[in-house]
Amino acid sequence: MEMADKHFNFARPAAAVCSSNASLEDVLRAAKLLCKREDFVQLFDYSSKIVSRLMPAYINAVLRYREGSAISSNIGIEMLLLLCGSTDIRKAIKECGAKEGKNFIVFASPSALLKKFAKTSGVKVIRSVKLDIDFEEASAVARVMH
Numbered sequence: 001m002e003m004a005d006k007h008f009n010f011a012r013p014a015a016a017v018c019s020s021n022a023s024l025e026d027v028l029r030a031a032k033l034l035c036k037r038e039d040f041v042q043l044f045d046y047s048s049k050i051v052s053r054l055m056p057a058y059i060n061a062v063l064r065y066r067e068g069s070a071i072s073s074n075i076g077i078e079m080l081l082l083l084c085g086s087t088d089i090r091k092a093i094k095e096c097g098a099k100e101g102k103n104f105i106v107f108a109s110p111s112a113l114l115k116k117f118a119k120t121s122g123v124k125v126i127r128s129v130k131l132d133i134d135f136e137e138a139s140a141v142a143r144v145m146h
Contacts, residue, residue: 014111015054015129017046017103022122024100030121031106034113038062040076041117043098044105050083050096054107055131056138057083079107085144105129 020027024043031041044050061079064070071087072078081087084096098104103126108114118125 013109014114015107017126018106018123019103020123042076042107046103046105052134052137053083055133056141082141082144
């Protein structure tokens with residue numbers, strides 16, 4: 001795992017509830033094309049549990065990736081595992097990944113990537129998601145995989 005400099009700029013990420021007429025596979029393919037090192041776009045199922053865990057999972061994924069303790073070499077996948085509270089990628093995708101035919105959450109790090117993703121993928125942004133730190137959820141996320 002290659003690290004950039006030791007000072008990670010926690011650029012404010014963004015998230016939005018979105019929908020798409022395209023297949024989930026096509027939308028995921030578009031997201032993957034925008035991922036580069038610590039900049040990524042990830043799609044999640046839309047639920048209140050997931051919304052409250054977005055920032056804690058993101059911060060923990062970045063920290064684990066930077067210190068070399070992440071179980072995935074992909075920071076977006078690491079975030080998915082933390083968000084879902086599982087080390088099993090199949091289970092995490094099934095439980096917390098975006099679902100075909102349903103609204104989903106698009107999380108982008110940094111925030112400028114969300115607008116670019118929406119434009120290139122053709123997804124419709126329904127509304128922004130406020131990204132806060134829920135300390136109870138942050139504590140639960142931090143304990144995942146330790």
